[in-house]
Structure formats: structure tokens, C-alpha cells
Amino acid sequence: MVYNNITMTDLAAEYDVSKYERPSVTVDIVLFTIRERRLNVLLVRRGQWPFEGHLALPGGFVRPAETLDEAAGRELEEETGVAGIFLEQLRSFGDPGRDPRTWVITIAYTALLPSDKHVLRAGTDAAEAIWHAVEDMPSELAFDHTMILNYALLELRRRVLSDSSLIKNLLPQRFTLTRLQEVYEILLGRALDKRNFRKWLQSENLVQATTEEERGSHRPARLYEFVLESASRL
Amino acid sequence: MVYNNITMTDLAAEYDVSKYERPSVTVDIVLFTIRERRLNVLLVRRGQWPFEGHLALPGGFVRPAETLDEAAGRELEEETGVAGIFLEQLRSFGDPGRDPRTWVITIAYTALLPSDKHVLRAGTDAAEAIWHAVEDMPSELAFDHTMILNYALLELRRRVLSDSSLIKNLLPQRFTLTRLQEVYEILLGRALDKRNFRKWLQSENLVQATTEEERGSHRPARLYEFVLESASRL
DNA sequence: TAAATAGTGTCTATAAGACACTATTCT
DNA sequence: AGAATAGTGTCTTATAGACACTATTTA
Numbered sequence: 001m002v003y004n005n006i007t008m009t010d011l012a013a014e015y016d017v018s019k020y021e022r023p024s025v026t027v028d029i030v031l032f033t034i035r036e037r038r039l040n041v042l043l044v045r046r047g048q049w050p051f052e053g054h055l056a057l058p059g060g061f062v063r064p065a066e067t068l069d070e071a072a073g074r075e076l077e078e079e080t081g082v083a084g085i086f087l088e089q090l091r092s093f094g095d096p097g098r099d100p101r102t103w104v105i106t107i108a109y110t111a112l113l114p115s116d117k118h119v120l121r122a123g124t125d126a127a128e129a130i131w132h133a134v135e136d137m138p139s140e141l142a143f144d145h146t147m148i149l150n151y152a153l154l155e156l157r158r159r160v161l162s163d164s165s166l167i168k169n170l171l172p173q174r175f176t177l178t179r180l181q182e183v184y185e186i187l188l189g190r191a192l193d194k195r196n197f198r199k200w201l202q203s204e205n206l207v208q209a210t211t212e213e214e215r216g217s218h219r220p221a222r223l224y225e226f227v228l229e230s231a232s233r234l
Numbered sequence: 235m236v237y238n239n240i241t242m243t244d245l246a247a248e249y250d251v252s253k254y255e256r257p258s259v260t261v262d263i264v265l266f267t268i269r270e271r272r273l274n275v276l277l278v279r280r281g282q283w284p285f286e287g288h289l290a291l292p293g294g295f296v297r298p299a300e301t302l303d304e305a306a307g308r309e310l311e312e313e314t315g316v317a318g319i320f321l322e323q324l325r326s327f328g329d330p331g332r333d334p335r336t337w338v339i340t341i342a343y344t345a346l347l348p349s350d351k352h353v354l355r356a357g358t359d360a361a362e363a364i365w366h367a368v369e370d371m372p373s374e375l376a377f378d379h380t381m382i383l384n385y386a387l388l389e390l391r392r393r394v395l396s397d398s399s400l401i402k403n404l405l406p407q408r409f410t411l412t413r414l415q416e417v418y419e420i421l422l423g424r425a426l427d428k429r430n431f432r433k434w435l436q437s438e439n440l441v442q443a444t445t446e447e448e449r450g451s452h453r454p455a456r457l458y459e460f461v462l463e464s465a466s467r468l
Numbered sequence: 469t470a471a472a473t474a475g476t477g478t479c480t481a482t483a484a485g486a487c488a489c490t491a492t493t494c495t
Numbered sequence: 496a497g498a499a500t501a502g503t504g505t506c507t508t509a510t511a512g513a514c515a516c517t518a519t520t521t522a
Contacts (some may be wrong), residue, residue, distance in 0.1 A: 177474085218471075
């Protein structure tokens with residue numbers, strides 16, 4: 001953007017914007033996926049102060065010429081090598097003192113990774129990126145990331161309930177109905193009745209059968225895929 | 235992508251947070267109230283460049299030692315003289331170029347003012363603060379405030395639907411059921427059936443009758459108040 | 469033929485919507 | 496007595512939940 005090259009400081013002085021102290025602004029990403037029938041979140045182990053050795057949510061600084069969404073997408077790709085997945089702003093967190101280094105306001109994002117795309121590329125800055133089940137989370141995440149994660153979990157459940165099409169971002173392109181139900185059960189934290197679930201699915205017009213089926217040591221299950229739809233949301 | 239030249243590893247090496255450019259961070263407040271049976275929003279007329287003479291959402295810079303919620307509350311009080319009303323974070327907006335002066339990320343808040351507290355104090359920095367019906371909004375608000383307002387409207391309707399107790403923040407302490415229904419109708423943008431509405435209200439356990447009634451040139455209406463409750467939300 | 473999972477329907481309870489008249493107060 | 500608003504109940508439809516057996520494949 002043009003103002004970046006020259007004029008920023010001058011204008012800032014002239015219009016008094018610069019008399020206010022500026023915070024650093026980061027994006028932090030709560031990336032969820034399903035692994036081994038459990039909801040997992042991506043964490044990185046910090047290599048330096050502060051919170052050295054602690055687990056933290058992946059994230060990084062927002063740069064002047066990008067949108068917030070772009071910043072989140074870029075950080076996510078740097079950490080995981082995955083691009084183009086579902087990514088949505090969650091909330092900002094800016095309590096003073098949340099980062100001992102300096103004044104840092106973070107904008108948290110939620111992302112969902114389909115369960116067949118677990119490949120994690122070694123991040124450029126993340127010493128170690130690991131999936132962690134949300135059930136037995138370490139009590140001490142870095143910064144205020146435990147709070148952010150808890151907020152993300154509540155929001156995830158709320159959003160999945162109010163928009164049934166969200167779930168598609170956690171599943172591979174083709175899947176069995178039993179697998180789909182399983183993902184719902186994991187997110188909602190309770191068992192669902194198979195017949196009621198399938199009856200409800202029909203009324204949602206969310207998935208359609210393919211001709212393919214999945215075979216195992218039992219009766220084969222039909223594979224379904226999501227209907228590519230024009231609209232959902234209220 | 236220019237920014238790929240700068241890597242996070244540089245930062246990691248020196249803990250040097252300050253070497254990254256910092257944005258200015260503001261809070262902007264979408265303050266709704268009901269006036270003359272219409273949903274109104276508070277706007278201020280800008281007295282200087284940029285967007286001089288345009289209407290804008292009230293707001294201001296976040297200070298280092300305050301939380302984001304505090305910043306929003308403080309700005310709101312500076313503009314309106316009203317403190318302690320319902321205030322909730324909405325979303326962050328940070329597209330590059332949204333403020334022609336410099337890089338400014340804003341965190342938008344939604345606030346609700348009860349319809350008996352319309353007193354607006356002349357703000358310290360707001361040249362002119364005015365209520366404006368959301369129906370016939372001027373097309374050209376300053377910055378990206380039209381987008382923020384539209385987002386706030388969608389969210390307001392969504393939140394009112396999913397949490398019936400929110401409505402209490404738009405009504406005085408005591409009110410008639412007809413008045414309460416009116417507010418719902420304004421927010422939802424459609425007429426409601428009186429008998430169905432009252433039946434639904436009963437099941438919500440949201441309001442309770444007082445012994446007081448309101449008199450006019452017609453049969454008096456009983457006044458109700460909100461039940462002070464322990465919990466709502468999903 | 470046993471093990472394993474897929475797939476399928478009815479009945480009941482609750483919630484939401486359509487719909488119209490009587491009651492009370494003031495002027 | 497007329498104007499104005501308050502207040503009240505039934506029937507219908509849609510949605511959600513409880514509940515158990517048969518079907519098909521592999522080993």
C-alpha cells in the first residue's frame with residue numbers, strides 16, 4: 001500500500017496519531033482437527049523466553065500490508081504447510097501484561113483441518129509442532145493461550161450447532177455416515193442416535209451419496225460427499 | 235510476496251519485538267438504542283481530516299495499561315456520559331488502507347443503551363454526537379464504518395435470537411409486555427403474534443409482573459421487570 | 469457361521485404458528 | 496357510548512427424541 005513507502009510517519013505526526021503508543025499486534029491460530037476419534041489442537045513448543053519450553057498456540061506478527069485474514073493464513077501455512085483451509089476470526093485478546101515482553105494485542109483465529117490432511121511441515125520458527133488432544137490439555141500453556149483455547153472450544157461447539165455446514169471442514173472429501181456422526185459426537189461431547197442422526201441429515205440436505213463404498217471386515221459402507229451449496233447461514 | 239523475506243527466525247533470535255512495525259489500535263463502538271420505535275445507532279460527525287464532515291462510529295485509541303473492554307467502556311463514557319451499560323466485543327477490522335493516515339487496526343464493540351437513558355453528554359472530542367435510525371443510514375460513513383455497522387446489525391439480530399436475555403439491555407427497568415414485543419419486532423424486522431409471543435415469554439422465565447401498572451387513555455397495562463437470573467447462554 | 473458394522477421406521481412429546489374475541493380504562 | 500389498548504386459549508404442524516431389528520460383507 002502506498003502509505004507504507006514514505007508518508008506514514010509524516011502524516012502520523014501531523015495528525016496526532018503518533019502521540020499514542022502503539023502495541024504489537026499478532027494473530028494466534030487455534031487449529032482443530034480430528035485424530036484417532038478425538039478433537040486435537042495444534043501446539044508449538046516455544047524455544048525461547050518468555051515461556052521457554054511451554055506449549056503455545058501457533059501465531060506471529062501481523063504485517064502492515066496484509067489483512068488480518070491474510071496474516072492468519074500466512075502464519076498457518078508457515079507452521080503447517082497447509083493452505084486454503086477454513087479459517088475464521090475468533091476474538092481479540094489484549095489484557096495488559098498478557099505478554100511480558102511488551103504490549104501485545106492478539107487477534108485469535110479458529111481453523112479446521114480435514115482429518116486426511118494431517119501432514120505438518122516443520123515450521124520455520126516453530127521448534128516443534130505437535131497435535132494435542134483437547135481432553136487432556138497441559139494446564140500451563142504460554143501467555144493467555146489456555147483462555148483463548150477454552151474460548152475457541154466454546155465457539156467451535158456453538159458454531160457447529162448453528163451452522164451444520166461447518167463440519168465439512170473436518171472431514172475428507174468422501175466419508176461414511178458413521179464417520180460423520182462420530183465427528184459430531186466428538187464436537188458435541190455426547191452420543192447421538194444413529195437413526196435420528198440420519199433422519200436429521202436428510203432434512204439438512206448437506207450430503208449426497210456417491211457410488212463408491214468403503215470396505216472392511218464387515219458390510220461395506222456407502223461413501224458420501226458434501227453437497228456443494230450456494231448458501232447456508234442464518 | 236515481499237514479506238516472505240523477513241522471517242520469524244530473525245525475531246526469535248533476539249526477542250526483539252520492537253523491530254516489527256506496530257499498528258495503531260483503536261476501539262470503535264456501535265451503540266444501539268430504540269428511539270421512537272426504531273433502532274438507532276450513535277454516530278459522531280468528524281471535525282478533521284480524514285473524512286472531515288462525515289459521520290463515523292465513536293471510538294478512540296486503546297491505551298497500554300487498559301484492557302480492550304476497558305478501552306471501549308472509557309471511550310463510550312467519554313462520548314455519551316453513560317457508563318456501566320452492556321458492552322461486548324464484536325470483531326476486529328484491519329484491512330490495510332482502511333485508515334488513510336496510518337496503519338490502524340480497530341476492535342469493534344457493540345453496546346446497547348436502554349431506551350430511557352438517551353441523555354448524551356457533549357463529548358470531549360466528538361464534535362457532534364447524534365442518534366441515527368439504522369433504516370435510512372447515510373451511505374457514506376467514514377473509514378470502513380459502514381461495513382462495521384452492517385456486521386454489527388447482523389450480529390445483533392443473531393445474538394438476540396440465541397440469547398433472549400440480551401433484550402433487557404434495551405429496555406428500562408419496568409415496561410409493558412406490548413413494549414417488549416415492540417422491541418423484539420424492531421430487532422427482528424417482522425411482526426409477531428401477541429398471544430404466541432406471550433406464551434413464549436412464559437416458557438422463557440425472563441420477566442416477572444410487578445404490582446405497578448401504566449395508565450393511558452385506555453385500559454392500564456401491567457408493568458413487568460426482568461428476572462435477575464443466575465445463568466443463560468448455551 | 470460368527471463377527472462386525474451398515475442400514476432402516478414408528479411412536480411420542482415438545483415447540484411454533486395460525487387465528488379472534490372479551491376486558492378495562494379514559495374521554 | 497366510543498376509542499384505544501390489554502389480555503387471553505385452541506388447534507394444527509413441525510421438530511426432536513426414544514427405541515430394536517435385519518442386511519451384508521469378510522474371515
